Amino acid sequence: MxxxxxDVMPKPEILxxxxxxxxxxxxxxxxxxxxxxxxxxxxxxxxGDLTDERMAEIREAAEKLLCNTVIETFDVRVEKQ
Amino acid sequence: xxxxxxxxFPGTLDDHDALRAVKLAGADPVPLWHASxxxxxxxxxxxxxxxxYGDYLRCGAIARFAPIMGEVITAAxxxxxxxxxxxxxxxxxxxxxxEGAMIRNEGRKFICRHQRLRVESNDTTWTCDFAEGQEIxxxxxxxxxxFRADPDTLHKLEENNQVVFRxxxxxxxxxxxxxxxxxxxxxxxxxxxxxxxxxxxxxxxSRDGLVFFTSVQHFLVxxx
Numbered sequence: 001m002x003x004x005x006x007d008v009m010p011k012p013e014i015l016x017x018x019x020x021x022x023x024x025x026x027x028x029x030x031x032x033x034x035x036x037x038x039x040x041x042x043x044x045x046x047x048g049d050l051t052d053e054r055m056a057e058i059r060e061a062a063e064k065l066l067c068n069t070v071i072e073t074f075d076v077r078v079e080k081q
Numbered sequence: 082x083x084x085x086x087x088x089x090f091p092g093t094l095d096d097h098d099a100l101r102a103v104k105l106a107g108a109d110p111v112p113l114w115h116a117s118x119x120x121x122x123x124x125x126x127x128x129x130x131x132x133x134y135g136d137y138l139r140c141g142a143i144a145r146f147a148p149i150m151g152e153v154i155t156a157a158x159x160x161x162x163x164x165x166x167x168x169x170x171x172x173x174x175x176x177x178x179x180e181g182a183m184i185r186n187e188g189r190k191f192i193c194r195h196q197r198l199r200v201e202s203n204d205t206t207w208t209c210d211f212a213e214g215q216e217i218x219x220x221x222x223x224x225x226x227x228f229r230a231d232p233d234t235l236h237k238l239e240e241n242n243q244v245v246f247r248x249x250x251x252x253x254x255x256x257x258x259x260x261x262x263x264x265x266x267x268x269x270x271x272x273x274x275x276x277x278x279x280x281x282x283x284x285x286x287s288r289d290g291l292v293f294f295t296s297v298q299h300f301l302v303x304x305x
Contacts, residue, residue, distance in 0.1 A: 010184075014184065014229060015184065015187065015227070015254065017184070017185040017186070017187065017189045017227075018185060018189075020189075021189055065138070065142065065146070066138070068139055068142065068175065068182055070174075070180075070181060070182040070229065070230065070231070071182045071184055071229055
């Protein structure tokens with residue numbers, strides 16, 4: 001079984017209200033000096049061999065659906081093969 | 082009589098209000114279903130507000146790939162008037178019919194209020210009955226209405242007169258106070274506030290919303 005992970009994060013220049021809310025909550029709990037940005041992680045189980053074409057297909061799907069490139073960036077990597 | 086279609090996705094909330102507003106404005110409202118690939122011969126399309134597909138993934142991201150959206154995108158490309166309200170605006174951005182994107186409100190609060198807007202352009206199919214610079218009051222209700230676009234896109238929107246509405250008193254951190262935009266051709270308009278809720282004094286504090294639905298009829302008659 002092959003596991004491919006797609007991480008989607010808000011672009012650095014884009015305000016991240018969720019991350020800011022988590023950060024201020026951490027500060028309230030006494031965890032100082034930590035700043036959080038919040039994104040999404042997609043775990044994709046791939047049936048069959050993970051070929052270059054398959055990886056290209058996953059990248060395409062990430063760009064088309066999983067990520068909105070106006071406000072987010074994404075990274076595709078093989079987690080387990 | 083103009084036939085104006087209103088698309089219902091799973092999770093859409095304001096389709097019935099939109100159909101009712103269309104009727105109050107004197108046009109023939111036509112319900113359209115997300116899973117259909119037919120526009121039923123309508124003359125204009127409204128993508129209403131709500132939480133299509135539960136806002137899963139991103140607001141509007143899954144609705145963008147609903148079967149009917151293929152037809153909507155083709156019709157918009159051919160010049161048909163399309164109006165996206167709130168979640169419908171987000172669907173239009175996800176579909177790349179409009180530029181930019183919406184993120185969570187700056188203050189992280191869901192905002193529900195009567196909002197003053199300035200009409201920046203009446204050179205669109207949905208705003209031609211307004212006067213440029215006119216101030217109107219339209220209901221606003223959303224948690225993710227904070228408009229974002231990269232500096233080049235923002236510059237282009239401003240230069241081309243594609244900013245249609247600006248907030249008077251920015252409620253959510255939207256860049257350049259943008260509440261609504263149009264495409265280059267002016268037939269596709271998206272905005273976060275809800276004109277379909279501002280059609281009767283009983284519930285809307287103004288009837289300024291009706292002008293959206295009369296504008297499009299005047300446009301359709303003029304170009305018929």
